[in-house]
Amino acid sequence: MLSIQLTRSVNSGPLYKQIYQALKQQILEGILAEHDQLPSKRELADHLHVSMNSVISAYQQLIAEGYVYTKERRGYFVEALDAFIAAPEEEIFPEELIEKRSPAYQFSFSHMNADASLFPFRAWQHCEQQALRHYAASLDNLEHPQGQWLLREEIARTIGRTRGVRCRPEQIVLGASTQWLFDLLAMICDKHALFAVEHPGYQRIYQQLHASGRPVLPITVDYKGMSPQELEESGASIAVVTPSHQMPTGLIMPVSRRIQLLNWSYKEEGRYIVEDDYDAEFKYEGDPIPALHSLDDLKRVIYVGTFSKSLLPGLRLSYMVLPPALLAVYKHQASHLMQTSSSLIQLALYVFIKSGEYQKHIKRMSKHYKTIRAELIESLYDTFGSSISITGEKAGLHFLMEINTSRPTGAILEKAKEYRLELYGMDRFWLKETAPAEGRPVIIIGFARLRSHDIASAVSLLYRCCFGRA
Numbered sequence: 001m002l003s004i005q006l007t008r009s010v011n012s013g014p015l016y017k018q019i020y021q022a023l024k025q026q027i028l029e030g031i032l033a034e035h036d037q038l039p040s041k042r043e044l045a046d047h048l049h050v051s052m053n054s055v056i057s058a059y060q061q062l063i064a065e066g067y068v069y070t071k072e073r074r075g076y077f078v079e080a081l082d083a084f085i086a087a088p089e090e091e092i093f094p095e096e097l098i099e100k101r102s103p104a105y106q107f108s109f110s111h112m113n114a115d116a117s118l119f120p121f122r123a124w125q126h127c128e129q130q131a132l133r134h135y136a137a138s139l140d141n142l143e144h145p146q147g148q149w150l151l152r153e154e155i156a157r158t159i160g161r162t163r164g165v166r167c168r169p170e171q172i173v174l175g176a177s178t179q180w181l182f183d184l185l186a187m188i189c190d191k192h193a194l195f196a197v198e199h200p201g202y203q204r205i206y207q208q209l210h211a212s213g214r215p216v217l218p219i220t221v222d223y224k225g226m227s228p229q230e231l232e233e234s235g236a237s238i239a240v241v242t243p244s245h246q247m248p249t250g251l252i253m254p255v256s257r258r259i260q261l262l263n264w265s266y267k268e269e270g271r272y273i274v275e276d277d278y279d280a281e282f283k284y285e286g287d288p289i290p291a292l293h294s295l296d297d298l299k300r301v302i303y304v305g306t307f308s309k310s311l312l313p314g315l316r317l318s319y320m321v322l323p324p325a326l327l328a329v330y331k332h333q334a335s336h337l338m339q340t341s342s343s344l345i346q347l348a349l350y351v352f353i354k355s356g357e358y359q360k361h362i363k364r365m366s367k368h369y370k371t372i373r374a375e376l377i378e379s380l381y382d383t384f385g386s387s388i389s390i391t392g393e394k395a396g397l398h399f400l401m402e403i404n405t406s407r408p409t410g411a412i413l414e415k416a417k418e419y420r421l422e423l424y425g426m427d428r429f430w431l432k433e434t435a436p437a438e439g440r441p442v443i444i445i446g447f448a449r450l451r452s453h454d455i456a457s458a459v460s461l462l463y464r465c466c467f468g469r470a
């Protein structure tokens with residue numbers, strides 16, 4: 001008779017599970033050979049002093065998984081299984097794959113944050129409740145591939161009013177990240193079309209487009225934005241730009257360059273400009289500058305927006321506005337792809353915008369970021385004096401700081417790590433293969449998560465990174 005050890009303690013799990021495990025193990029190890037007959041249910045139950053039900057459940061599970069088969073009126077038999085061709089190895093998980101917890105920074109100058117401590121979570125919760133109360137029934141099926149209609153309608157209204165982007169909800173495609181939307185774009189744009197991206201620029205989009213299998217062309221950003229000459233010579237037909245606040249230089253593209261880029265797109269069929277308007281909600285001096293999309297009468301601009309900066313990166317909600325010609329291609333080639341962002345978040349956001357909470361939040365955050373940014377800049381100049389120059393500070397949640405120090409950027413970033421200061425340099429945005437010329441170090445200063453009372457300490461640490469003992 002089979003040898004099976006059962007443990008009858010609270011923690012050892014149900015008896016049928018133990019019988020099932022033991023038999024499975026013996027089959028896999030070949031202790032029970034193929035076509036061996038197993039004891040009858042009654043025999044095994046008597047032998048193990050367990051109820052028939054425990055044996056029945058164990059046998060049923062083994063049959064369901066295919067370890068055991070039955071023959072009518074003859075009983076239970078071990079299935080014929082191939083032996084594994086590889087011997088089991090001692091389990092060693094590669095050291096480099098073990099996830100380390102990200103360091104606890106003292107202060108953050110990261111450009112990747114928004115300020116969660118000022119987010120109106122109560123109001124958000126209320127909107128989620130409203131969304132559940134009115135739309136819970138719609139959560140039981142897959143939503144439209146482009147996302148919830150109600151939210152698309154609300155976004156179309158909002159960007160019409162705040163960014164001058166005139167579009168219909170039908171043109172909007174929602175997605176869980178800007179990166180994913182670029183994946184979609186790569187799918188629906190002509191296979192031979194080459195993408196041009198800003199250099200320096202946003203690495204993640206560059207890498208994403210690269211992964212779509214075609215060369216991606218980094219085009220120099222001069223003092224007005226992406227160079228139209230270099231773009232024309234590159235042979236690209238889709239140019240990705242950040243006109244409201246160039247990532248990372250912070251430059252606001254003047255209308256002269258906007259017109260030049262639009263004219264570039266009008267010169268040939270199939271040319272498009274992707275306007276990535278990631279942090280346009282925050283503009284500190286004068287009125288907001290309308291999106292490049294608003295100047296485009298020939299429908300060559302694909303507008304991309306995100307709620308990562310205006311609300312929270314953790315919401316994972318972005319969208320793009322497709323010109324009708326590309327929308328037709330999307331419908332034909334990509335609408336089998338399911339929506340990637342959560343319906344519940346979309347519906348909550350719809351209520352959040354509709355009830356006016358969104359605009360209230362943007363207003364409050366603009367005021368807050370404006371103050372933090374002014375205090376930070378003042379503190380930087382007080383501490384560093386004339387050894388720094390700041391650029392790109394007129395909009396968005398970051399600016400650049402060039403430092404007149406002999407210490408290279410790498411050494412500054414190393415020091416920052418040592419002081420648990422989150423800090424990034426321009427190398428992060430370097431897309432061309434040629435190494436950057438060794439000039440003065442330039443670092444990117446994000447201020448979204450800085451608290452007013454931390455500014456002096458954070459700036460003094462930053463000073464030590466640049467000028468303190470090596």
Ligand code: 76U
Pocket residue numbers: 111112113176177178179202203204242247276278305306307308313317318428
């Ligand atoms: C986003 C640019 C240029 C879009 C961005 C960002 O997926 O909607 C930066 C880094 O949150 P998503 O992307 C928004 N376009 O810089 C946001 N930047 C990233 C998160 F902050 C990371 O990796 O340097």
